[in-house]
Structures are given as C-alpha cells and as structure tokens.
Amino acid sequence: xxxxxxxxxxxxxxxxxxxxxxxxxxxxxxxxxxxxxxxxxxxxxxxxxxxxxxxxxxxxxxxxxxxxxxxxxxxxxxxxxxxxxxxxxxxxxxxxxxxxxxxxxxxxxxxxxxxxxxxxxxxxxxxxxxxxxxxxxxxxxxxxxxxxxxxxxxxxxxxxxxxxxxxxxxxxxxxxxxxxxxxxxxxxxxxxxxxxxxxxxxxxxxxxxxxxxxxxxxxxxxxxxxxxxxxxxxxxxxxxxxxxxxxxxxxxxxxxxxxxxxxxxxxxxxxxxxxxxxxxxxxxxxxxxxxxxxxx
Amino acid sequence: xxxxxxxxxxxxxxxxxxxxxxxxxxxxxxxxxxxxxxxxxxxxxxxxxxxxxxxxxxxxxxxxxxxxxxxxxxxxxxxxxxxxxxxxxxxxxxxxxxxxxxxxxxxxxxxxxxxxxxxxxxxxxxxxxxxxxxxxxxxxxxxxxxxxxxxxxxxxxxxxxxxxxxxxxxxxxxxxxxxxxxxxxxxxxxxxxxxxxxxxxxxxxxxxxxxxxxxxxxxxxxxxxxxxxxxxxxxxxxxxxxxxxxxxxxxxxxxxxx
Numbered sequence: 151x152x153x154x155x156x157x158x159x160x161x162x163x164x165x166x167x168x169x170x171x172x173x174x175x176x177x178x179x180x181x182x183x184x185x186x187x188x189x190x191x192x193x194x195x196x197x198x199x200x201x202x203x204x205x206x207x208x209x210x211x212x213x214x215x216x217x218x219x220x221x222x223x224x225x226x227x228x229x230x231x232x233x234x235x236x237x238x239x240x241x242x243x244x245x246x247x248x249x250x251x252x253x254x255x256x257x258x259x260x261x262x263x264x265x266x267x268x269x270x271x272x273x274x275x276x277x278x279x280x281x282x283x284x285x286x287x288x289x290x291x292x293x294x295x296x297x298x299x300x301x302x303x304x305x306x307x308x309x310x311x312x313x314x315x316x317x318x319x320x321x322x323x324x325x326x327x328x329x330x331x332x333x334x335x336x337x338x339x340x341x342x343x344x345x346x347x348x349x350x351x352x353x354x355x356x357x358x359x360x361x362x363x364x365x366x367x368x369x370x371x372x373x374x375x376x377x378x379x380x381x382x383x384x385x386x387x388x389x390x391x392x393x394x395x396x397x398x399x400x401x402x403x404x405x406x407x408x409x410x411x412x413x414x415x416x417x418x419x420x421x422x423x424x425x426x427x428x429x430x431x432x433x434x435x436x437x438x439x440x441x442x443x444x445x446x
Numbered sequence: 447x448x449x450x451x452x453x454x455x456x457x458x459x460x461x462x463x464x465x466x467x468x469x470x471x472x473x474x475x476x477x478x479x480x481x482x483x484x485x486x487x488x489x490x491x492x493x494x495x496x497x498x499x500x501x502x503x504x505x506x507x508x509x510x511x512x513x514x515x516x517x518x519x520x521x522x523x524x525x526x527x528x529x530x531x532x533x534x535x536x537x538x539x540x541x542x543x544x545x546x547x548x549x550x551x552x553x554x555x556x557x558x559x560x561x562x563x564x565x566x567x568x569x570x571x572x573x574x575x576x577x578x579x580x581x582x583x584x585x586x587x588x589x590x591x592x593x594x595x596x597x598x599x600x601x602x603x604x605x606x607x608x609x610x611x612x613x614x615x616x617x618x619x620x621x622x623x624x625x626x627x628x629x630x631x632x633x634x635x636x637x638x639x640x641x642x643x644x645x646x647x648x649x650x651x652x653x654x655x656x657x658x659x660x661x662x663x664x665x666x667x668x669x670x671x672x673x674x675x676x677x678x679x680x681x682x683x684x685x686x687x688x689x690x691x692x693x694x695x696x697x698x699x700x701x702x703x704x
Contacts, residue, residue, distance in 0.1 A: 176530065203574075221574055222574055222575060222576055222577070223573045223574035223575070223576045224573070224574060225573050225574075230572075230573055231571065231572065231573055235571065236570075236571045239561070239567075239568055239571035240567070240568055240569070240570065240571055242566075242567045248560060248565070248574055248575055249575070250575055250576075250577060250578070250579040250580045251575075251576055251577045251580075252534045252537060252538070252577055252580040253579075253580070255531065255534055270538075270580070271538070271580065271583045271584055271620060271621070271624070272538075272577075272579050272580030272583065272584070273579050273580070274579075274583050274609070274614075274617045274618070274620055274621035275579075275582075275583060275606070275609035275613040275614045275616070275617035275621040275625075276575065276578070276579035276582075276606050276607060276608075276609050276613070277560070277565065277575075277605045277606040277607070278575060278579050280606075281565045281566070281605070296619070296620045297618055297620050298620055327505055327506035327507065327527075327529070328505070328506040328529040328530060329529060329531070330529070330530060330531075331530070331531060
C-alpha cells in the first residue's frame, strides 16, 4: 500500500489560489482546523469555500482568503453565528451561495456519483431559488410529472476532512457519533486529504472501534497528515470536546480590531506546534483566572 | 417563578403545553424541537398523549422515553443511530414533526432565519436557511417565538427560509403536496392558518394575555375570531411532569417570564 503521509505544508502546497475547497465536519465539530490554520499562513487567496460552516469559514474570511462561501449555515453551535463570517457578509466582502443543508448533501452526493444533479423537493417555494438564480428545476419524465429542484453537483478541486485515526494509506476512522458528510466531501473532490489525530497501523483500526467507524476508505484519500489537536477548538470526540473557553475568546476578539490583532499574533501567526502550545497556555490562564475569581 | 393565574401556572408552562399540542395525533414520527418550551412540549407529549413519538438526543441518536432537560448523556437509553445523513432520509420520508425557531415570521407562515435586510448585502447575517426550505415542503413544521413582537411577526419576511402557505401554493403541487405549517406558538398565544386564504389566525391566547396585546405586538393584520379561547391549562399530571421530572431547575421560566 502506498504511504500517503504528508505534512501540513505539503498539503497546502497541493492547493492553488482560486480553487474550490470543501472542508468536512459540521458547525463547530470535527473541523480540519490545522489545515485551515496552515492555509491562513499561506499566500493562497480567492478561494471558494464549501462547508457545513463553522469557524473554518470564519477564520478564512477574517484572513481575506475567501472569494465565495457555499453553505446552508455557518454556526459555532454553542454560539449561534460566527462573527467573521457575519462581518464578511454584511460588508459585502464575499460572494455567497446559500442553500438548504439537504440540497448541500445532494450536491456532494451528485459530485461523488459523477451525475450533473440530483432531484429534491428542498428549495421549492423558498428564497433559495431566488437568491441563486443559477439553480434550475427539473420535471419528472414519469407519469407523476413532479417538478423538483435539480441540485447541481458541488464539484470540488480539493477537500480536507479531520478524523480520529487513519493508517498511512488513508483508511480513516471516525470514532465520534456522527461521520457527517466527510466521505462525500472526499468523493466530490479531485485532491483529497485526511488529517488525523493519530496515524496508526492498519491492524490497529478494527480493534479501535466498531467496523462502522472505519468509514473513510483509502479509495477516497490522496494524502494523510497526522496532526494531534488538529480539530481544535472544535469538538473531536472522543479525543476531546469543543474548547468552549477558547471559542468564546475567538468570538470576543473578533469584535475589536486591536483584540483581533493580538489574537492573531498569539494564535495564528505561529506554526501548528506554536498554536497548540499557545492554546494550552491560554487554557491555563483561564483556569487560573477562574480560580482567582472563585477565591476572591 | 411568577404566577399569572390563580392556578399558579406560569406563562412558560402554558407555552410548553401549547408546544406539546403540536405533536397530538402523531404516531411514530421523529419529534425535533428547538428552544426550551418546544423541547419540553415534545417530552410532555411523549409521556402522555403521544406515546409512540420518537425523540432525539440532540446529537446523533434516538432516545427511549423522555429524558429531563440537560440529562447526562450517560443516563440516556439510546434506541437507534441517527447521524445527520440519516436525518435527511427521515425528513424526506415525511416521518418527522418539527418545531423550529423563527427570527421573522409573516402572515402566510413564511419564516426567516437567514438574514435581516436584503440577502445580497444583509443588515444582519443570521445562521443561514439551514434545513428550513426542505423541512417545510416535506413534513409538518411549527414555529416557536419566545418574544412576540412586531419585529418578529412581520408583514413579509426578508428571506423566505421556511416556506409558508402562499409560497408553497404558488410553487406548485410538488411544493404543497406534503406542506403543513401546523402552529405558531409564541409567549403570547397560539396561531394557526385555519382561514380560507391560509393567513395567520389567533387560535388561543395564553391566560393573562389580552387580545389587544397580541394584536399590538403583531406587525400585520392578524385574523381574530369573535371568540378566542384561552390556551388550555396543563393537567395536574403535566404540571407535575414539568416541575418535578422534566425541568426541576426551571429553565422554562428563564426563556419566558411571567
């Protein structure tokens, strides 16, 4: 089997400005954040970001990397909206394709299956069709004659997903309760990357969880990056939950240019090891501040 | 906890019971409920008059019974795996009944959670349309508005996310075939669309609320029948379930006061 292991820098070198890139996960859950941070450090720009959106979208918008976002929602789960995405939409800095989250699923599925569209009722009657004038309906060729939305394939130049375990050949294992749509992001993409908490030997996968957890086959992967904490600050259960304290810091900093510059300097203008060390220190500081407050 | 009537039932408890009524008559369908009163309503229904209702753990599983709000995950009895991809199978099969929130809702039942102002360059970007377009044309949908005001109840929503009656009809039979907006529940009353033109009607007011207050808080001409009943009282069993089993810490009274 091919050894597909890469570094984050290798992964970013496979991407180009202007690409359409899909990011796995959902909201503020199991997002390939280490890959997002590596993109923030690169000179990539003008990206179309396709995502069940969370802070991946927000951070890329904040860094001016984004030409357009394709989404059904952008949320931090425990905080309803992402401040950077909100600001980018409200200032008109980015283009947008906002669709029903089920249409989004069918777009990835159509791309994975190499068909131009899949039909759905979702979208009919809503402003999704009005704000996306390129969307078309299709009439059933059968006797029912139903007219349905023809959700176009969401073809991706590249996709990145983050999993709990993978072997070096790119067989990925998701140990949390929901695999989301990661398999379809990879299926829809030309260049397919899995980042993982841990690279393990192939024979360690099955003992590590039920067979259903081994849901990313190496048929779907071109590159594997081992990056512990690679979904931080989003949730990556059972390895770790969402870092709610840090997520609140992220949101608070976004509200003020000076605070954001400081946040960026401390957490983003550093390499991945530097990020992990800085967020651990930040967690210690929050604990100390909390203890001091409770002691006072 | 502030009593609003001589029975000591709080406004939030009326809201929870009104939300439970959304699920009356449902058989084995998946109940999804956003907000505290809807979450309590679905659980109340499951424990009383809709025993076959299927509840979720809010993550990726269906749960047996009706766990209290904030129950520890380890205390839940799981029935089935329900990751998001499978949720769409349920949505599109129609075996679901949902109470969503609405930042805006209008006279014919369109809902908006996408953006305030023009979509192309919004004054305020909200969460996004999410699953509202697909939900509303596939299965029964109701809405929960904990803070009834002319900003929430508007003549026309800015971005149609959830599809209302007029829009579903205009979009044709494929849109209207499985479309049903069952109720809108707010902190002031319960609303339905049982009018000839399917525009919103005041179905009941919560005890302690005047019809004038509902009308003044609504930004469009609401249908008000000659006789508007009060929202029904919780039964003693329902009150006991709410207060001692499902929500002993009183989260409901923090969402809706009075």
